[in-house]
Amino acid sequence: MTNLSMPKIDKSTIKKKDIIVKNLKKIINPEYVLDHKDELKPFETDGLSAYKQKPLVVVFPENTKEVSQILSYCNSERIKVVPRGAGTGLSGGSLPLADCVLLCLGKFNKILDVDYKNRCVIAQPGVTNLSITKAVEDKDFYYAPDPSSQIACSIGGNVAENSGGVHSLKYGTTTNNLLGVEAVLMDGTIAKLGGKTMDSEGYDLLGLITGSEGLLCVITEVTVKILKKPQSIKAALIGFPTIEDAGKCVSIIISSGIIPAGMELMDKALIHATDNFVKAGYPRDAESMLIVELDGTNADVLELVEKVIKIAKKNKASSIKISKNEKERLKFWAGRKAAFPACGDMAPDYYCMDGTIPRGKLVEVLKEIKKLSKKYNLPVANAFHAGDGNLHPLIMYDSNDKKALEKTEKFGAEILKYCVKVGGVLTGEHGVGIEKRELMCEMFNNTDIQQQLKIKKALDSGSLLNPGKVYPILRKCAEEGRVHVHGGKTKFPNIPRF
Amino acid sequence: MSMVEKQSSLIFQDSNIEFPEKEIEVANIIKKSYKSSTPVEIVGSGSKRKIGKFLQCEKTLSLSKLEGIIEYYPEELYIKVKPGTKIDKIESELKKNKQQLAFEPIDFGFLFLGKSNCGTAGGQVACNFSGPRRFKDGSTRDHILGFKAVNGRGEIIKSGGTVVKNVTGYDLSKLICGSFGTLVALTEITFKVLPLPEESKTLVLHNLNISNAPGYLEKAISSPNEVSGASFLPINPICTNCKMDIENTFKLNDLKQKGSITAIRLEGSKKSIEERIKNLKKYLKIDNLEISILETLQSEIFWKKIRNLEFFSLSKNNILRIIIPPSECTQLIYELPNKFKYFLDWGGAAIWMEACDLSEQMYESIKKKVVKHNGYITMIKYSDHLPFVEDVFTINHVRFNISQSIKKSFDPKRILNPGKMYTGI
Numbered sequence: 037m038t039n040l041s042m043p044k045i046d047k048s049t050i051k052k053k054d055i056i057v058k059n060l061k062k063i064i065n066p067e068y069v070l071d072h073k074d075e076l077k078p079f080e081t082d083g084l085s086a087y088k089q090k091p092l093v094v095v096f097p098e099n100t101k102e103v104s105q106i107l108s109y110c111n112s113e114r115i116k117v118v119p120r121g122a123g124t125g126l127s128g129g130s131l132p133l134a135d136c137v138l139l140c141l142g143k144f145n146k147i148l149d150v151d152y153k154n155r156c157v158i159a160q161p162g163v164t165n166l167s168i169t170k171a172v173e174d175k176d177f178y179y180a181p182d183p184s185s186q187i188a189c190s191i192g193g194n195v196a197e198n199s200g201g202v203h204s205l206k207y208g209t210t211t212n213n214l215l216g217v218e219a220v221l222m223d224g225t226i227a228k229l230g231g232k233t234m235d236s237e238g239y240d241l242l243g244l245i246t247g248s249e250g251l252l253c254v255i256t257e258v259t260v261k262i263l264k265k266p267q268s269i270k271a272a273l274i275g276f277p278t279i280e281d282a283g284k285c286v287s288i289i290i291s292s293g294i295i296p297a298g299m300e301l302m303d304k305a306l307i308h309a310t311d312n313f314v315k316a317g318y319p320r321d322a323e324s325m326l327i328v329e330l331d332g333t334n335a336d337v338l339e340l341v342e343k344v345i346k347i348a349k350k351n352k353a354s355s356i357k358i359s360k361n362e363k364e365r366l367k368f369w370a371g372r373k374a375a376f377p378a379c380g381d382m383a384p385d386y387y388c389m390d391g392t393i394p395r396g397k398l399v400e401v402l403k404e405i406k407k408l409s410k411k412y413n414l415p416v417a418n419a420f421h422a423g424d425g426n427l428h429p430l431i432m433y434d435s436n437d438k439k440a441l442e443k444t445e446k447f448g449a450e451i452l453k454y455c456v457k458v459g460g461v462l463t464g465e466h467g468v469g470i471e472k473r474e475l476m477c478e479m480f481n482n483t484d485i486q487q488q489l490k491i492k493k494a495l496d497s498g499s500l501l502n503p504g505k506v507y508p509i510l511r512k513c514a515e516e517g518r519v520h521v522h523g524g525k526t527k528f529p530n531i532p533r534f
Numbered sequence: 535m536s537m538v539e540k541q542s543s544l545i546f547q548d549s550n551i552e553f554p555e556k557e558i559e560v561a562n563i564i565k566k567s568y569k570s571s572t573p574v575e576i577v578g579s580g581s582k583r584k585i586g587k588f589l590q591c592e593k594t595l596s597l598s599k600l601e602g603i604i605e606y607y608p609e610e611l612y613i614k615v616k617p618g619t620k621i622d623k624i625e626s627e628l629k630k631n632k633q634q635l636a637f638e639p640i641d642f643g644f645l646f647l648g649k650s651n652c653g654t655a656g657g658q659v660a661c662n663f664s665g666p667r668r669f670k671d672g673s674t675r676d677h678i679l680g681f682k683a684v685n686g687r688g689e690i691i692k693s694g695g696t697v698v699k700n701v702t703g704y705d706l707s708k709l710i711c712g713s714f715g716t717l718v719a720l721t722e723i724t725f726k727v728l729p730l731p732e733e734s735k736t737l738v739l740h741n742l743n744i745s746n747a748p749g750y751l752e753k754a755i756s757s758p759n760e761v762s763g764a765s766f767l768p769i770n771p772i773c774t775n776c777k778m779d780i781e782n783t784f785k786l787n788d789l790k791q792k793g794s795i796t797a798i799r800l801e802g803s804k805k806s807i808e809e810r811i812k813n814l815k816k817y818l819k820i821d822n823l824e825i826s827i828l829e830t831l832q833s834e835i836f837w838k839k840i841r842n843l844e845f846f847s848l849s850k851n852n853i854l855r856i857i858i859p860p861s862e863c864t865q866l867i868y869e870l871p872n873k874f875k876y877f878l879d880w881g882g883a884a885i886w887m888e889a890c891d892l893s894e895q896m897y898e899s900i901k902k903k904v905v906k907h908n909g910y911i912t913m914i915k916y917s918d919h920l921p922f923v924e925d926v927f928t929i930n931h932v933r934f935n936i937s938q939s940i941k942k943s944f945d946p947k948r949i950l951n952p953g954k955m956y957t958g959i
């Protein structure tokens with residue numbers, strides 16, 4: 037495993053563990069304070085399971101007041117706190133520290149208010165993303181951001197990571213669908229930001245904390261926008277003889293004024309891997325394939341499907357299939373959603389990257405990945421949220437070969453650096469966490485990073501909340517940063533990814 | 535301080551105005567001001583300068599000459615501009631590729647000058663005011679992908695990028711939106727752009743009132759018909775100082791009746807709009823109501839006038855902007871003095887109000903009621919009658935304390951637009 041430098045362990049905190057546990061048991065129900073090493077074991081990692089570290093103690097507060105008291109206590113005693121939602125994050129954002137209190141929001145699992153008149157839902161942060169849609173779907177409403185792990189990931193975690201999903205281009209990410217939060221700062225201050233109104237006045241603190249990866253506050257309540265379900269949804273499965281043709285088709289669809297609900301691109305390696313895995317009926321002779329999802333009223337969708345077919349034909353599509361019904365549409369998606377386990381079938385291990393690039397640079401980036409794949413002699417499969425430019429190359433290797441791991445790491449870092457070089461960014465939806473921390477200086481100079489650190493200090497003067505995440509500790513930009521999966525298994529192998 | 539003194543201080547500032555043409559010049563000016571602790575007022579074209587609190591700064595930094603489109607990639611759905619670029623220049627460039635700024639920037643010129651003066655990209659971001667499509671497509675803050683700027687230490691900083699999906703570092707683009715120049719002086723802005731709808735039509739329901747119109751708007755927005763505008767213009771209250779003059783404001787032939795207007799906008803292809811209007815009529819059960827349909831040309835004029843507040847053009851009264859949960863709007867209107875001219879936008883989530891003979895006491899009392907309904911109020915335009923209020927914006931002490939810390943992290947000596955939003959920030 038790569039060496040990871042984390043904040044210096046405060047030995048005095050470790051020494052006074054018993055007192056800390058005793059005091060925490062005074063604040064919350066003593067049964068919800070876990071401190072035995074066997075109890076701590078399940079919390080030693082999150083979705084980035086290559087990194088493991090047991091926390092000092094785990095707490096499960098039940099209400100905002102308790103969260104405030106815990107933070108206030110830790111702040112005055114200078115104890116580090118790491119917040120954790122469902123623990124499905126892929127960038128190690130809730131990796132514990134040896135001297136930290138791991139603050140779990142699992143008891144915050146209730147939907148507090150479904151308000152159709154104001155088209156919003158108020159939920160506690162531990163509620164899963166999908167539960168929000170489930171709570172309103174009887175009235176044909178839904179919550180738009182749909183990260184692939186939505187059956188397990190929590191809405192509080194979504195806010196912390198600004199989670200996206202396959203429909204981000206049309207419906208935005210969490211930040212565009214969030215109306216308000218109740219948050220607790222490290223000093224115990226409880227702040228209500230936003231609410232049921234569309235805008236909030238003054239500094240957009242809601243925008244600042246969304247995607248702040250648990251470094252600025254602990255979220256204890258969330259208000260999100262809900263939307264009416266579209267009348268009709270159809271998906272088109274389009275095969276292309278070359279990756280260039282598919283890339284060009286994506287640009288032309290967007291330039292023609294169509295904003296698809298989702299647009300996914302897969303290369304030949306992934307078409308075969310996923311089709312073997314779920315028999316989705318993908319065009320196996322194609323070099324690349326697009327799934328274009330279109331939604332709206334019945335007339336809208338018919339018109340859009342027609343337009344997309346016309347564009348695809350003009351751009352040398354080798355096959356076009358339109359979903360006839362909901363069952364078939366879901367089948368089209370099933371292959372794409374099984375990209376992770378399908379790759380697990382092809383190689384013992386793989387790394388998944390998460391850069392975002394301008395759509396027009398896709399072919400250039402894929403060519404570079406191909407070149408690097410030859411250079412490092414490692415196969416790679418590519419899944420791409422073509423609609424919003426989010427690229428997920430999956431590098432396959434065998435971790436039993438130590439040299440292969442090292443090579444893979446270098447390969448991955450080169451891909452991310454190339455994403456930044458063509459005008460893209462390091463991470464589109466997985467977050468920086470510990471995973472891409474050392475690559476931050478590829479995108480930001482020291483002044484940029486110092487400004488962000490000053491904001492951190494403004495809200496957490498002692499740097500006690502989730503320290504060691506997002507911002508580099510070392511000055512040097514180490515070459516690391518990806519999801520490590522061994523034997524096709526992530527921490528939660530059954531959750532669909534990306 | 536009297537008004538005369540305030541005005542003369544504004545004139546004095548103008549003689550100390552600097553017009554940097556490059557980012558590095560902006561940085562040098564602010565660096566110098568940082569060293570000498572000299573407060574700086576940052577302005578664009580000045581179209582929204584009167585919004586917020588009066589500033590008395592030794593120096594004025596105008597970004598109007600830091601101007602121009604840096605790059606525009608229609609297929610990548612973004613445009614990168616310098617802050618002094620005029621909004622109408624950006625919009626006409628986008629129109630060539632059938633694209634737009636979907637948040638519909640408000641042209642405050644009609645309110646302050648009686649004619650168009652749409653302001654700059656920097657001003658738009660600094661103020662974060664958005665038009666009628668806000669409830670569907672978001673506000674300015676939802677359409678800014680990245681920026682470069684100079685902070686209060688004179689340092690050039692950046693955040694974000696040119697792509698929609700980006701979680702690399704804190705999202706400072708949101709934070710600077712609506713910060714009224716109190717955190718940074720912008721030097722580069724990247725906006726997300728979207729396709730311009732082919733056509734626009736408006737379903738007008740005639741002669742509803744404040745007790746039933748918001749219900750129709752809510753129902754329309756909550757349907758799957760992708761409504762992109764939902765406003766209500768009442769005919770009452772009748773007040774001699776601020777007359778409700780719907781007929782002369784809009785002058786639209788397609789309107790079959792005089793009286794109040796409840797307007798629902800649909801945008802897209804012709805076929806799609808027709809289907810959605812049909813759906814909506816059925817869904818809203820409006821057989822018993824008089825309706826009109828505004829075709830594209832008139833629909834566009836109508837919404838442009840709503841967006842640009844032409845209803846209040848050249849008003850001599852105070853103009854207030856109230857944002858509340860949409861379900862609260864009817865009750866709030868009942869609780870406010872019934873002589874004020876107003877209209878509802880965003881399906882009732884926004885109330886624009888012209889208040890004649892407003893006193894500071896009355897303003898505070900309105901604010902209390904708005905806050906009680908979980909909303910906030912902004913004094914958009916002063917009048918000769920009420921030329922100054924202590925709190926232009928709404929805030930509570932917790933958010934104030936956090937905002938003060940944030941301000942300090944960008945601008946430790948409080949030299950950038952000090953006090954523009956709140957005393958002490």
